[in-house]
Amino acid sequence: MPRIQLDYSLYLVTGREFLPPGKDYYESLEESLQGGVTLVQVREKDADTGEFIEVARRTKQICDKYNVPVLINDRIDVHLAVGTAGIHIGQTDCPLPLARTLIGPDAIIGLSVRNTDECKRAIEQGADYIGIGSVWPTGSKDIKGRKCLGPDGTGEILDLLDGTGIQAVAIGGIHLPNLPQLLHGSISPKTSNALDGVAVISDIVASHQPRKASEALREIIDSFKRARKGLEGHKGLFGSTSSVSGGLSREYLVEKVQGLMRVLEQETPLINQLTNKVVMNDSANVTLAVGASPIMSTNPRDVYDLSPAIGACLINFGTVDDKEGMKVAGRQANVNRKPLVFDPVAVGATSYRRETAEELLAHWQPTIIKGNAAEIGAMAESTEVASRGVDAAGAGFKDPGAIVRALAKKRAAIIVLTGPEDYISDGHTVLKVSNGSHFLEKITGSGCQAGTLIACFAAASRSYYLNENEPFEDDSQLVQGDMLIAALAGILIYTIASEVAADRPDVKGPGTFRSALIDELYNLTPEVVQQRARVEIL
Template sequence: MPKADIDYSLYLVTGRELLPEGKDYYESLEESLQGGVTVVQVREKDIDTGEFVEIARRTKEITDKYNVPLLINDRIDVYLAVRCAGIHIGQSDMPLAQARALAGDDAVIGISVGNIDEAQAAIAGHADYVGVGAVWPTGSKDVTKKVKLGPDGVGRVLDVLAESKTPAVAIGGIHAPNVPFLLHGSISPNARNSLDGIAVISAVVASKTPREAAANLRNIVDSFKRVRRSAPAAPAFVLESSPVRSTEALVSGVAALMEVIQREVPLVHQITNNVVINDSANATLAIGASPIMATNPRDVADLSPAIGALLVNFGTITDKEGMLVAGRQANVNRKPLVYDPVAVGATSFRRETSKELLAHWQPTVIKGNAAEIGALAQLTEVESRGVDSVGKGFADPANVVRTLARKRAAIVVLTGEEDYLSDGDVVLRTSNGHALLGKITGSGCMTGTLVASFCAAARLHHLAGGKGSVFENDSQLVQGDMLLGALAGVLVFNCAAERAAERDDVRGPGTFRAALIDELANMPAADLVKRAKVEIL
């Protein structure tokens, strides 16, 4: 029979040991196919040949029902017994050439690759596709001794595969919240190539609702492919129905959100550093929102459905488990998630923690100073000294935020003497604020607090029938104009700082801090409109 033509979009690797209690393997498989799985690989390591053949045979009956190709992991004898689409082999399994000789020219043969040399060998051996990984740590199989590629490493492998047009799927630690970052962050360095799909095990097999889990993953991949087809260099996400706006319209939108936040009083969950908890809570109350500073993993999971937005500021990194759970729940509940990676480039512990968080959930907004944004963008123009930036800044900050927004599939806010915001397409620059902000602790953290609060307001405005656009970051549909929400947070904080510095009773940093909270509470929207300095670059 002719070689199968495979859509690799959602590649399911079976793992019966991961099934939830009471869930039948064949039932789970059929539901996952109904959800949108496009290819299945049967993987069994610890059973005898007869049982493997029977499982593969029954699996093929189900996949045939949905016209989905079936592959067998490693075992050519099982493949020959059931005559399915092909096999998948690892680097420690049978050599590719020998597998081809035994399986024949009609078999689809894929091979796992973890570096450039292995990818080049796969091309030379005419592999039909490659599985690239492990991307991140995973509990589904033992990859503890393997290098974790991350999206950047996957991208380097994809660059090698580009000319041969060998299809590629990524595998390892993949689940819905980190898929957008993987897909967009792994586009090859020369933008010549991108993933054809993702391979998952526990993200579907371990789910009690595999149909829904598969459908969610398939929607993410399909969204990515639509963007890539429309324009290879397009933003990592789209702002659907978002009109071209003037600066006047943007500032007017900020003023409208100031009214929304007063009317709706959104609950803003903040996991923030110990230095600024009190200031952040007071700033939230001052603008009209309601703060909650929970960190316990059980507590944050229960809170998530009720909140308007989540802020994760890991300045003192004492609540990592709570951050992981809260972020995942924010994604599940489609709530804006603002990530403030304080001093992320200062230590290896901070860099590793940031990678772990971003592998578990997808931020809606990333806010940081030049050193923090530079660390996430892997740039060396600006270094970190504790929580401060050291250096002259970026030569082209607009391009930095636009590029990082596309790669991370998030709004990016770069704070400094001038602030830059981007959704991966539009770049905004604001120049409000006052020098006294640099003389008090936590001014950047309080900015993150306001960004989260106004993103919550933007979502509520949309749900109430306002004219906000829909921000689609592929994994979760966060309703409301998140770029406008981020802009509102920056402008309101900096304009309040200007008003505070102008007061007669302000004598220095101490009196300025108190006056800042006052002005956050008292600033009229009309005064913000008058003061706001916004440019569309």
């Protein structure tokens, strides 16, 4: 029979050991198929042959109802007994050439690869697809002694597949919050190859609602694939064409920022801020000044319960002493589709901060990432700007617009680069803001406060979307609302207020400026924003 063409988009690897108490395996399987699983691999590490065959047989019966093919992990005899579409083997299982001889030319063979050398062998031996991993740490496989690939390592392997016709899925530690980061961040740097799908175990199998879990994963995968085909246009804030569709102007941008100012005043969203202790009081005050409501909760149990009620979440790891709370807060923000702003303070200064950032980003997907040149440089793995504690050292980037655009694409997030001039990108459009006062450099936590205001306006953007039910096709984010405009609003409001404060006759230096800044954030009007905004579309 001719070889079947598989859809690898959402590839479920079974694991009965991950089922929640009281959940039947076959019930969970059928619900996951209803939610959009496109391919199933039966993986039974501990079952004897008879039990494995029975599980595979019943699995195939259910999958046949939904026209979803089934593969068998490792066991050629089970595949032959049940008549599945093919097998998946690992590096220490039956050699691929021998497996091909045993199962014939028309069955599918997938091979796990962990590095470029294994990928090259898979190509030479004629694998139909490869499973790349482990991307991140996972509880389903022992990966001690091996470094996880991450999205970058996955992309390096994808480079080798160009022109081969071999498909690729990623596996290992993949869940809803980090899926956008993986899909965008793994696009190969040389050939722009992308993953054909992702293999998931616990995020579906361990769920009490596997149908909803599968639907959520498929939503992200499908929107990513639409974006890859050029279907990226979407309706933005207040029903106007968004940044990725073109047609932007300074007037348009300022109008939308003014609109968000009104929304923020009307809605007064609650903003949870896991921020550093140095700036906590000022961050709360600027939140109140622009019309939102602050809460500074860090306890894991507390942030879990709070998440449904908040408008947005800010995670600023300036003092990095509540990492567990940050993990839970970020994950729940993703689950509840709340904007998540990440401020990786001094991320390039120490190995601990770099490792902490990697760990957090493996747990959740930020909506917006804000940082100075050193921080954004570290995230982008650029050597142009060095870190000196929380500050940036050096002359800055030669092309800051290119840096933020590339990082936004890679991270599937809005990127905000702060400095004497601020740059904002969604991976397509780059905005440059030239407002601000030199006094901002002379007070502690000015960058942190900018992150606070970005979170406030992100909440306002989401609130507007929900209240007005605007049509919005979001190709990468877990959050609906125009987050490019939200980031611009946070930066513009903060920098314009700083200019107005600096012009006051009672401001004599950093101390008086600090108090005046909060006053002017409170007093700032849409009319002043219109007059003073210096925004360019690059």
